[in-house]
Amino acid sequence: MERRQARLRARAFIQQEPGGPFLLVRHRHPERGEDFWCLPGGWVEPGESLADAVRREVAEETGLTVEPEGLVSLMEFRSGPAAGSVEGVFRARVTGGRLSLGVDPEVETPHLADVRWWRWEEAAGQDLRPRELIRRLAAGQEPVPYTEVP
Structure with a gap:
């Protein structure tokens, strides 16, 4: 059996207040025919903690400074x-910065298309990834702690 090391990613669910607007980033990948909204975040760099990756990735993609809370x-x-x-996926709170669309320095082709605050009623009609987790967190419900995505 071939053994491969798992690659790690870290994302943030950032909500202005319980039940209030939450932050999503729009990704466009025309080569794969994909256009979707997701939580800000990305790959963990070697030697970086998950929490540090959340801080770095959110700043790169959104211009905001955040503190992961769990x-x-x-x-x-x-x-x-x-x-x-x-x-x-971490809950995180904004501690500074100004919302602006950033770039992903790890890729050659730009794929970040938009960043904005959403209410669930508005976001529900969009292609959201991971949809059920975002829905549960936006509603203040307990998320599923572990999910295997086929």
């Missing part, structure tokens, strides 16, 4: 572009 969900991806990765 891990709320862990997802293991089994197929697709994220196959073999494990993603930790």
Whole structure:
């Protein structure tokens, strides 16, 4: 059996207040025919903690400074572009900065298309990833602590 090391990603659920607007980043990948909204975050760099990755990635993508407040969900991806990765999602609060669309310095082709605050009623009609986790967190419900994504 071949053994491979899992790649780690870290994302943040950032909500202005309980039940209030939450932050999403729009990703466009025309080469894969994808256009979706997701939580800000990305790959963990070697030697970096998950919490530090959340701080760095959110700043890169949104211009905001955040403080992670706790891990709320862990997802293991089994197929697709994220196959073999494990993603930790943290609740985080804004501590500074100004909202602005950033860039992903790890990729050559720009894919970040927008960043904005959403209410669930507005976001529900969009392609959201991971949809159920975002819905539960936005509603103030307990998230599923572990999910295996086929």
